[in-house]
Amino acid sequence: MTKHDNHKTTSIASLMGTPVVDATGSAVGHVREFAVAPSVNASHVYGLVLKLVASKRGDRPSFVYVNELCHTPSGAIQLREGAIPAPLSDDETYLLLERDLLDQQIIDVHGRKVVRVNDVNLTWEPAQEDSPDLSLRIAEVEVGMRGAVRRLLKGLPATTVERLADRFSPSVIPWDFVDLIDPERRVRLKIDQDRLSQMHPSDIADILEELAPAERQALFESLDEEVAAEALEEIKPKMQQSLIESLGSEQIAGIVEEMDPGAAADLLAELPEERSEAILEEMDPEERQEVEELLEFEGDSAAGRMTTEYIALPVTSSVGDAVQAFRDFEGDIEIITDVYLLDADERITGIIPVARLLLAAPESVLDELPHGHLVTCDADAHGRKVAELFDKYNLHSLPVVDRDKRLVGVVHAEQVIALLRAQH
Incomplete structure (x- = not known):
């Protein structure tokens, strides 16, 4: 990076496989992954995971901090003098951008839909003003064709890839707005409850229906009781049962109490009698009585469709x-x-x-x-x-x-x- 090039935009697809050299220009390896430590800084890459050349290869992938890097005119990434890649510790839990983000489902809270990540845009910039140290900021995720083209053409000259990718209009979500749903990882980004709670329940229901089962469950369990109740009313019965299957009776009762009594009765009527009774036992007496009265009616009758919420x-x-x-x-x-x-x-x-x-x-x-x-x-x-x-x-x-x-x-x-x- 030159003195006049203080900020440079790039992406995972563009940087993946980039050669890494040491301070003398000798090959060290190439970029294999991008590690983020959310507990330190969730908006910047903490370090790069490298695949070393054969002569330097150890038993584990190697790791180098971003502030130990600089650019060369050839486009390679260079280690600062004295910087030595260290084996990647098994004790460290990082969010790895390619492994944990690319192709993952995320919620576009502004577009009110579920999208897949095709690429992640990054920006090289000074760690501090007038500092020679670099930082690699996560700017946004690509969810459109531009990012898909970059990945598809990975390996071709960078200028060629960018020229072809730029033919497509960008479709991006700023990193601050991304909600990653990944219950299998120990590290995951915070779901923005404020934005979700402002969405219409039917939009939340649509998002839940689009997500894969594990991600759907993780999102539903993150909702507060009132929002979960409103969304549950908009979801088909089979999926309703799936969403509450792993929840305890007390937790379900809290959600059911927030539902329209008629919708609550419809939900409980679809459950096994033993499960339904256990949930009713956890409900407040007044709400329980309303729902129990409605459960006595046939589901396809007027009484089975009615609610007791009126004036x-x-x-x-x-x-x-x-x-x-x-x-x-x-x-x-x-x-x-x-x-x-x-x-x-x-x-x-x-x-x-x-x-x-x-x-x-x-x-x-x-x-x-x-x-x-x-x-x-x-x-x-x-x-x-x-x-x-x-x-x-x-x-x-x-x-x-x-x-x-x-x-x-x-x-x-x-x-x-x-x-x-x-x-x-």
Whole structure:
């Protein structure tokens, strides 16, 4: 590296196999791997693993620190005077970039998808300002065709490879944004929980479905209970069972308590009875009772599809009472589109769209507001009948009633969509 070339961009594919010489110019070996010590600095290469020439070869791969290196005009990497490669210690646990990153699945949290690493871009730069010592910073990972071409053409002249690779638009993820999922390694990069928790549950579900089983399990177990619950609701039953199979009953119960009761009942209904009972035993009494009541219904009936998360108030309640009910509501507030009115015997008498509440004075009595069109179904109605009612009346929600016409639950549009998806 010359005085005027303080920063030089390169990559794993470009550097792999690069000759390494000693201070006199004699061949020492060539680059075999790039070692990162996350506990020291997770954004820089700590040292290079070398394959020595036959005359210098020992029993183990050799290791040299990056700050013991410099460049030659020929493009070879040169050891500083006095630097001697040492055998790579078995006690050291490094993240090796080619072994542990290339072809690995990583989460692109901004693209909301799973991608594979084709190359890793590196930058040679001074360890400190005006310092002769070098550092090798990990800049970004290549996940597009440019990185794939570099690896495919490895061994050809570097200028030729770069000219061909540059015909493809770069598709990169900054190193700071990379989440490596690798449960087999003792060292792995931290999963960015903040970015994951800001993603839509269906996007997290898509990512989980794209990952290989071990990586999928590692990611799921890293999620907090609320995020895990929301994602689990979006996943197909077979994969749900796979994800919770290795978890303890207490851990699963914490996740199930955060789920919509109807979705929780559907999940537990697919498990062996003994396993389901063990999970229920670990749940808080109130949540357990809700789920147990739903488990009594046939899965493809209206009652089997309904949830007990809804807002229902006496007909004499005011708009102010409804607003307070929304504030006290502990379920998923985003799915609530209507408020249900009940008489003294808990029978449903009316439905008020949320939009009506926004236009009314706080002291207005709910029963005096314009009602929406009330459509109900029996608890034992078939799932196909439920879907037909949603389609016929363009419903956002459907109250489910028992034989005495008392409100026992509500089917929301998202449950119908899930039903239809499961049938196709």
